[in-house]
Amino acid sequence: xxxxxxxxxxxxxxxxxxxxxxxxxxxxxxxxxxxxxxxxxxxxxxxxxxxxxxxxxxxxxxxxxxxxxxxxxxxxxxxxxxxxxxxxxxxxxxxxxxxxxxxxxxxxxxxxxxxxxxxxxxxxxxxxxxxxxxxxxxxxxxxxxxxxxxxxxxxxxxxxxxxxxxxxxxxxxxxxxxxxxxxxxxxxxxxxxxxxxxxxxxxxxxxxxxxxxxxxxxxxxxxxxxxxxxxxxxxxxxxxxxxxxxxxxxxxxxxxxxxxxxxxxxxxxxxxxxxxxxxxxxxxxxxxxxxxxxxxxxxxxxxxxxxxxxxxxxxxxxxxxxxxxxxxxxxxxxxxxxxxxxxxxxxxxxxxxxxxxxxxxxxxxxxxxxxxxxxxxxxxxxxxxxxxxxxxxxxxxxxxxxxxxxxxxxxxx
Amino acid sequence: xxxxxxxxxxxxxxxxxxxxxxxxxxxxxxxxxxxxxxxxxxxxxxxxxxxxxxxxxxxxxxxxxxxxxxxxxxxxxxxxxx
Numbered sequence: 113x114x115x116x117x118x119x120x121x122x123x124x125x126x127x128x129x130x131x132x133x134x135x136x137x138x139x140x141x142x143x144x145x146x147x148x149x150x151x152x153x154x155x156x157x158x159x160x161x162x163x164x165x166x167x168x169x170x171x172x173x174x175x176x177x178x179x180x181x182x183x184x185x186x187x188x189x190x191x192x193x194x195x196x197x198x199x200x201x202x203x204x205x206x207x208x209x210x211x212x213x214x215x216x217x218x219x220x221x222x223x224x225x226x227x228x229x230x231x232x233x234x235x236x237x238x239x240x241x242x243x244x245x246x247x248x249x250x251x252x253x254x255x256x257x258x259x260x261x262x263x264x265x266x267x268x269x270x271x272x273x274x275x276x277x278x279x280x281x282x283x284x285x286x287x288x289x290x291x292x293x294x295x296x297x298x299x300x301x302x303x304x305x306x307x308x309x310x311x312x313x314x315x316x317x318x319x320x321x322x323x324x325x326x327x328x329x330x331x332x333x334x335x336x337x338x339x340x341x342x343x344x345x346x347x348x349x350x351x352x353x354x355x356x357x358x359x360x361x362x363x364x365x366x367x368x369x370x371x372x373x374x375x376x377x378x379x380x381x382x383x384x385x386x387x388x389x390x391x392x393x394x395x396x397x398x399x400x401x402x403x404x405x406x407x408x409x410x411x412x413x414x415x416x417x418x419x420x421x422x423x424x425x426x427x428x429x430x431x432x433x434x435x436x437x438x439x440x441x442x443x444x445x446x447x448x449x450x451x452x453x454x455x456x457x458x459x460x461x462x463x464x465x466x467x468x469x470x471x472x473x474x475x476x477x478x479x480x481x482x483x484x485x486x487x488x489x490x491x492x493x494x495x496x497x498x499x500x501x502x503x504x505x506x507x508x509x510x511x512x513x514x515x516x517x518x519x520x521x522x523x524x525x
Numbered sequence: 526x527x528x529x530x531x532x533x534x535x536x537x538x539x540x541x542x543x544x545x546x547x548x549x550x551x552x553x554x555x556x557x558x559x560x561x562x563x564x565x566x567x568x569x570x571x572x573x574x575x576x577x578x579x580x581x582x583x584x585x586x587x588x589x590x591x592x593x594x595x596x597x598x599x600x601x602x603x604x605x606x607x
Binding site: 204211215269507 | 526
């Protein structure tokens with residue numbers, strides 16, 4: 113059922129209009145500077161200081177998140193740490209701690225689940241909620257949002273910004289309007305008032321490249337896009353142009369996909385950035401095997417096999433190249449994935465220049481059938497498959513880093 | 526800045542409301558009383574777990590402690606030094 117076409121119906125402006133409009137009430141929660149805020153909550157001496165989470169000075173990592181104090185110096189997410197050090201030499205640089213942030217994130221999700229059965233985790237620090245059926249019980253959408261914000265503050269000493277609208281992307285934009293610790297409600301009928309003056313880059317799906325393309329044809333704001341002739345947009349940008357124009361007119365998706373209804377995984381992969389550019393073929397192959405083992409372990413854990421194997425390489429000039437190959441038979445064997453990845457690496461002469469980053473990913477996934485002994489014997493990598501199973505059982509008992517093939521281990525020596 | 530320590534420590538802890546809570550620990554010959562636990566999280570290591578605690582002492586100095594369920598031991602991971 114598509115409710116989004118009814119969008120421009122009325123123009124009432126009361127705060128409770130969302131509830132009475134017959135449309136959905138979609139909430140987007142975005143934790144403020146999440147990783148940095150968790151660090152500040154755990155160590156209150158960091159409050160008010162420029163905290164930068166990600167790589168550490170001297171390393172080659174990138175900034176994952178930084179506190180609002182660090183943003184004043186121009187530090188941003190995904191910026192190389194070396195640049196962040198230059199911009200903010202007095203910054204406090206902290207290693208990312210995935211377990212720590214996941215734990216807090218899961219705890220926040222459990223709070224959200226108390227307010228709606230329809231919670232969609234969107235990333236580690238963002239979630240959508242459909243509160244259409246439950247808002248009334250908590251005194252309306254605004255009261256519900258305030259309760260959630262208070263619960264998060266009480267339990268974790270963290271702030272969240274919340275946006276409420278009748279479609280997802282507007283709720284997401286709303287949550288970014290008054291960060292940090294914000295709450296913005298965009299009532300049905302008032303979307304254009306909020307959206308149209310905004311620069312085009314604020315629209316979900318418009319990155320720097322499409323922003324440039326839009327500017328070339330005179331579209332600078334969301335309002336410009338909303339009024340631009342549809343047939344011309346289709347000619348310039350295809351179906352994407354039409355979809356973005358619909359969004360600019362407030363038309364968007366209002367379905368929330370709870371975590372238990374997640375679409376099936378389509379690909380999985382791992383990558384590694386070396387501390388310095390690497391030319392040694394043994395080290396590169398060792399890392400490739402290490403990454404292939406990680407990917408194959410994940411495949412087996414999720415009971416998948418893959419048909420397509422992709423390698424990704426970044427040389428010192430920062431250009432990213434990727435190549436893929438498709439197997440005749442699907443596999444979850446680490447050695448098969450490694451051999452295919454290595455062949456791609458050699459065939460494309462990627463090892464002829466120093467490598468900064470290398471990655472292995474797999475796609476075209478198929479659910480794994482139970483392999484019979486006969487199939488195992490017929491498989492040219494039958495012995496390796498048995499080794500994989502032994503490695504899996506050791507890892508599940510003693511931990512992820514307990515065992516790997518010797519060639520893969522050498523990269524860490 | 527944070528300084529990695531990774532030294533075993535003796536800890537007195539209680540189980541409160543179904544959760545483990547460190548109260549004091551001994552490090553460098555000094556008994557440190559924990560004023561507040563500011564954060565807890567855990568990491569799976571195979572079938573076992575390491576439980577982490579971000580704690581503050583009476584003077585609000587930061588310490589990170591870890592309890593390793595595999596060998597029922599405590600480690601002081603890191604401290605904040607000016």
